[in-house]
Amino acid sequence: MTLFAAQTDFSEPGEVSLFIDAAELDFLETMAGASGGYLDSRQMSGAFQALRSNELVWPNFIRDYFLGAREPMSDLRAWHRQYLRSLTLGNDLAEGRYQVGGRPIALQKIDVPVFKVSVESDYVAPWRSVYKIHRFLNGKVTFLLTTGGHDDGIVCGRDDPDRSFRLLARPAEADRLDPETWLARAESEAGSWWPAWAAWLDLHSSAFSVPPALGATGAKPVTRTLDPGSYVFER
Structure with missing residues (x-):
């Protein structure tokens, strides 16, 4: 994930x-x-x-x-x-009150490897706040901190020479580092973080396969409109 x-x-x-x-x-x-x-x-x-x-x-x-x-x-x-009411204002996800399909979400139950990207100058999701994912997950967490802001830090070309990032993985069931200790231990690497993510995906992905033909699974085709933002009117 x-x-x-x-x-x-x-x-x-x-x-x-x-x-x-x-x-x-x-x-x-x-x-x-x-x-x-x-x-x-x-x-x-x-x-x-x-x-x-x-x-x-x-x-x-x-x-x-x-x-x-x-x-x-x-x-x-x-x-x-x-997002604003239940998560930002109520903090329901961290405190075990956020529900999907009538059932509360328990972050502690997530047992898949996680690759978490955060950004140094993020004013929406400060990286030390994002780092708190370590408190909830017991599985392997690969945490990456890159330069930039909330948007441009994530959406950057893989060949951008002006970027740098830090990356350090915590093994499953290992002791949790505080953010300042993590920052001191994670060495800075020059360049975009995308190749590091691609390498992580290769490590955790199966081999490429031929996708099924359209309609082969019985799924109905998606009806598209001229306005890509029309989903905001759906209830």
């Missing part, structure tokens, strides 16, 4: 917690309901810009208005209300 910048314990969610409390979520849900069930990029961008004003406000202001070099707009990804 591979996890990208994913928190399990939300007791230390980082700077984004400044925008998350019960009253704020009530407001966001009301606003989303009035606009058809989702928040558009204009509504979502304010919080992200405030979290990283030196990167997301002032450089844009200088480029767009002082230099007159505007860039095209891009939509931010949808953020599910369940």
Whole structure:
């Protein structure tokens, strides 16, 4: 199992917690309901810009208005209300209350090898918070810390020369290291983290095989629409 910048314990969610409390979520849900069930990029961008004003406000202001070099707009990804209420605000997953199909999820029951990627400058999922996965899993955990931010740290080319990462695996049932000890022991390696992940996948994957023909399994084909974001209207 591979996890990208994913928190399990939300007791230390980082700077984004400044925008998350019960009253704020009530407001966001009301606003989303009035606009058809989702928040558009204009509504979502304010919080992200405030979290990283030196990167997301002032450089844009200088480029767009002082230099007159505007860039095209891009939509931010949808953020599910369940994630905010049950996980970020309630911390239900770490405390054993989060349910799927009427049954609580017990992280301790996960016994497959895990490859966990975290990012040094992540303001949504701080890496020390992400590192808490070690508290819940007894199996082998390969933890990787890469340079960059929440998005560009994960989505980087495998040949990017400006990246570096640290990687250290904890064997199954081994003692848990605190994050600072892990940081001291994991040596920095130059380059993108993707080849390290590819090597881990090769180690834990079976050989390539020919996929079955479409429809051979009896599954119905997926109906696609012109709008790739239409899933946000489904209930």
